[in-house]
Amino acid sequence: MKHKVSEEESERWKVGNEDEKGFWLGLTEEDLLAHERGHRALAKQIDLGIQIRGLRDDFRGLQIGCAVEDTIFFVEGGSLYAVDPLAEFYKQHFERARNPRVDYREGVGEVVPHEDDFFDLVICQNLLDHVANYDVVLDEVKRVLRKPNLLYFGTDVYTSESAEVRWKRQESGEIFDIQHPHTFTVETLETVITGHGFEIVERLPTQPSGKGDDSTRHCFFAIYP
Numbered sequence: 001m002k003h004k005v006s007e008e009e010s011e012r013w014k015v016g017n018e019d020e021k022g023f024w025l026g027l028t029e030e031d032l033l034a035h036e037r038g039h040r041a042l043a044k045q046i047d048l049g050i051q052i053r054g055l056r057d058d059f060r061g062l063q064i065g066c067a068v069e070d071t072i073f074f075v076e077g078g079s080l081y082a083v084d085p086l087a088e089f090y091k092q093h094f095e096r097a098r099n100p101r102v103d104y105r106e107g108v109g110e111v112v113p114h115e116d117d118f119f120d121l122v123i124c125q126n127l128l129d130h131v132a133n134y135d136v137v138l139d140e141v142k143r144v145l146r147k148p149n150l151l152y153f154g155t156d157v158y159t160s161e162s163a164e165v166r167w168k169r170q171e172s173g174e175i176f177d178i179q180h181p182h183t184f185t186v187e188t189l190e191t192v193i194t195g196h197g198f199e200i201v202e203r204l205p206t207q208p209s210g211k212g213d214d215s216t217r218h219c220f221f222a223i224y225p
């Protein structure tokens with residue numbers, strides 16, 4: 001079954017995505033350098049994953065939700081692509097976002113602006129809780145992937161207790177934590193991912209989410225067999 005973004009999800013998402021701009025404009029160069037160190041470290045792990053998984057030398061890699069710059073900017077080799085609904089905003093305000101190695105386009109994960117079977121690698125770092133509809137994004141990921149493929153997901157998750165509280169607030173229609181319309185636990189996230197037919201092949205050490213609450217970042221490699 002193909003999933004669809006509802007009107008309500010779309011409206012809720014627009015408010016959160018607009019709010020992203022202020023977050024990025026508020027970062028100092030020091031903050032951006034700290035982000036860059038994290039992106040470089042993850043890119044090294046992904047380089048290794050590319051070797052292990054035996055992707056072709058001229059692989060094509062995509063990062064969805066790349067913000068100012070992200071891991072794909074530091075992956076070695078291949079042809080590198082990124083999409084983000086705010087890509088033009090980031091390029092306008094940040095020199096770092098204008099990386100000539102990366103084809104960085106404006107677009108959403110729900111409608112990836114590339115043809116079917118185009119990518120060998122897709123990175124979704126700190127993305128799935130931000131989007132309008134993660135099922136639609138995962139449908140798109142499957143559409144653009146070709147074999148052998150490699151996926152990396154890093155997603156903020158909560159304990160069941162905290163998640164229950166957030167789900168109740170969300171169900172009541174309350175809008176809070178504006179940039180994050182979705183709440184996952186490790187279990188609900190993995191159920192969504194495997195429910196789409198992805199196979200989790202390696203779980204990586206949990207990372208801090210950086211959100212300033214009790215969430216942590218659950219990270220893993222997956223494939224679409």
Ligand SMILES: C[S@@+](CC[C@H](N)C(=O)[O-])C[C@H]1O[C@@H](n2cnc3c(N)ncnc32)[C@H](O)[C@@H]1O
Pocket residue numbers: 017020035064065066067068070083084085086107108109110125126127130131132
């Ligand atoms: C918190 S930032 C994370 C950026 C980066 N991945 C990182 O970890 O530093 C979330 C990014 O996802 C983007 N985003 C939000 N909804 C999206 C969607 N539906 N499709 C693609 N990107 C989206 C936002 O514009 C923002 O740049």
